[in-house]
Amino acid sequence: MVRLNVNPTRMELSRLKKQLGTATRGHKLLKDKQDELMRRFILLVKKNNQLRINVEQELTAALSRFVLANATLNEAFIEELVAIPANDVSLDVIEKNIMSVTVPIMNFHYDETIVEAPLNYGYLNSNAELDAAFDKISTILPKLLELAEVEKTCQLMSEEIEKTRRRVNALEYMTIPQLEETIYYIQMKLEENERSEITRLIKIKNMGSNT
Template identity: 30%
Template sequence: MSGGKDKIPVFPSRMALTIMKARLKGAQKGHSLLKKKADALTLRFRLILGKIIETKTLMGEVMKQASLSLAEAKFATGDFNHIVLQNVTKAQTKVRNKRDNVAGVILPIFEHYTDGTDTYELTGLSKGGQQINRLKKNYAKAVELLVELASLQTSFITLDEVIKITNRRVNAIEHVIIPRIENTISHIITELDEQEREEFYRLKKIQGKKKIMRAKAEAEKQKRALEGQDDDVPNLIDDDVDEDLLFES
């Protein structure tokens, strides 16, 4: 227990004990919920990590095929960069943003979609049309994988930060907050037990004093009766007498 004997400064009383027990129950419940959240986030984190590795491996193959297709298209048709630049009007492949909720954590999800028609559909009809079509498909696949990889990488970084924060909170509750509350409860129980022992000892002393005073009163009464002085003897052990007077010398 890293908290040692550290405890919360409270006055030891029954009410404080009740409050501390309620706080302990709340801390244990919060620890359980945060632990479940951390487990759920870690599971999703590992799934995303596996997808990232798989996507990066596939990305390497797709980019290799795209580069090879570009070389083949240039070999078959020559330099066609100026044709592409002249026909550029707007982006055909676009990205939209969605959100996914994992245990209260919002993860951004990027999705690609096609908007508009292919403005290069007649490119390469004279020569190299097959190579250019293959080039378009390969680079379209590469862009699709880039969007997917960006989504996975963003979710990976977000989950990594949230998992670190959640684990710090779990450790703080488990090793600091709960031990402090338990130490406080133990301290309050010890103090209350000590107070009960002192009260029991005080009551015993009072009872002993009352017995002595009662015996003295009876002896005095008997003495007066024998001497013919059966007067009223004051009740020295009346219940209304202040108990503090019993300890006066």
């Protein structure tokens, strides 16, 4: 480790000791922050994985029903049903602070009656598979929106964890060792100067005694 290029004086020694104290406290705070971020991140990832599994399973079931419906119904009829959205979804995003990480809280607004009646169409040209597919897709909507919020939060927290990790490592493996080595060097230099000064004074005293 290359020590800092400073003059070996008591003033510099005092200044560097203060810097070392600040760096050590900062390292502890950042390490605590990193540990807490990791704890919350792991919980969020578990929630995200479970939510994603549920959503994917339900989407797969819905799409399987839709494929069966598409095989037995007029394709033009199905395209006409889904050409115009049955409902508008609006989004309000507010911010929440988690350990200095600004994450989004997504409030989705949509007509909840769409879950009960997702599309208005006659049943003459329809079948049970198509009805079940639309029902399934509509009930998945709230979970899908929640998944978007959780995944975005996981992404932002992972970025903050990486930034915090780099800062912790910089302090632990560069800044603090540099300060410690420089402080040690200055202390050794000052002690050496003191010994030299004492030796010089003794020689002067002895010279005075001999005269």
